[in-house]
Amino acid sequence: QSVLTQPPSVSAAPGQKVTISCSGSSSNIGNNYVSWYQQLPGTAPKLLIYDNNKRPSGIPDRFSGSKSGTSATLGITGLQTGDEADYYCGTWDSSLSAVFGTGTKVTVL
Amino acid sequence: QLQLQESGPGLVKPSETLSLTCTVSGGSISSSSYYWGWIRQPPGKGLEWIGSIYYSGSTYYNPSLKSRVTISVDTSKNQFSLKLSSVTAADTAVYYCARDWITGTTRASTAFDIWGQGTMVTVSS
Numbered sequence A: 001q002s003v004l005t006q007p008p009s010v011s012a013a014p015g016q017k018v019t020i021s022c023s024g025s026s027s028n029i030g031n032n033y034v035s036w037y038q039q040l041p042g043t044a045p046k047l048l049i050y051d052n053n054k055r056p057s058g059i060p061d062r063f064s065g066s067k068s069g070t071s072a073t074l075g076i077t078g079l080q081t082g083d084e085a086d087y088y089c090g091t092w093d094s095s096l097s098a099v100f101g102t103g104t105k106v107t108v109l
Numbered sequence B: 001q002l003q004l005q006e007s008g009p010g011l012v013k014p015s016e017t018l019s020l021t022c023t024v025s026g027g028s029i030s031s032s033s034y035y036w037g038w039i040r041q042p043p044g045k046g047l048e049w050i051g052s053i054y055y056s057g058s059t060y061y062n063p064s065l066k067s068r069v070t071i072s073v074d075t076s077k078n079q080f081s082l083k084l085s086s087v088t089a090a091d092t093a094v095y096y097c098a099r100d101w102i103t104g105t106t107r108a109s110t111a112f113d114i115w116g117q118g119t120m121v122t123v124s125s
Helices: none
Strands: A009-012 A018-023 A035-039 A046-049 A063-068 A071-076 A085-093 A097-100 A104-108 B003-007 B018-025 B034-041 B048-053 B059-061 B069-074 B079-084 B093-102 B110-115 B119-123
Touching (some): A009 A018, A018 A085, A018 A104, A035 B110, A071 A085, A085 B110, A097 B048, A097 B059, B003 B093, B018 B034, B018 B119, B034 B110, B048 B079, B048 B093, B059 B069, B079 B093
Parallel strands (some): A009 A104
Antiparallel strands (some): A035 A085, A063 A071, A085 A097, A085 A104, B018 B079, B034 B048, B048 B059, B093 B110, B093 B119
16 A cells, blocks of 8 residues: 555656656655656566656666655656556655555557 | 675565675675665566665664665675564565665765676565
8 A cells, every 4th residue: 555646557658758756745745755666577677766856877768757835746858658557656655664656658659 | 896696595585584785896895885775576566675884894774674675784794694583475575685876975876887787585375
């Protein structure tokens, strides 16, 4: 039972943009930094965004993150077939635990 | 390049204890700014954090699992381990170990930046 809510799925055509929302509360997103992960089929998650909007080395700038209040958003521009994956948000919670979002499946039409 | 590798039994009987080890290579587990965590993913479901440990032995656990979880560290072997007791079928999942990076000065800024490949553990008699 995740405390962070994401839409189950989003889709768009190649080259288009998608956004994925992550809704939490003041106990988690509202007072902590958000990270985002990409999980390609059959593989381990990969860190895409940390500290709300920073990209680790090697992550293309097609991926962006933002946070406002108790919600965060991941944006993917120039959508590619290789972006088809599950995406998860994550943050720290006042219960002294890490929490993840429910996950969003991105489909490239 | 830092790598993590999970190891342990792929099949555990109900009511027994699940035990996994994560071996860290290409770097030291005793680095500051990093905890070391366990995350699991039941088949077809999302990610669930189990807990994290610092090289000093300081731990954080998921409140919903805390009564059954023990995470320990062996700095001499560059390993950390997970024990989950009294398992049931609901504990069947892929178990990942990951580096829990404190990106700032507090736990408010944390991200799992390096992951192991994961190991499937099935609970069944």
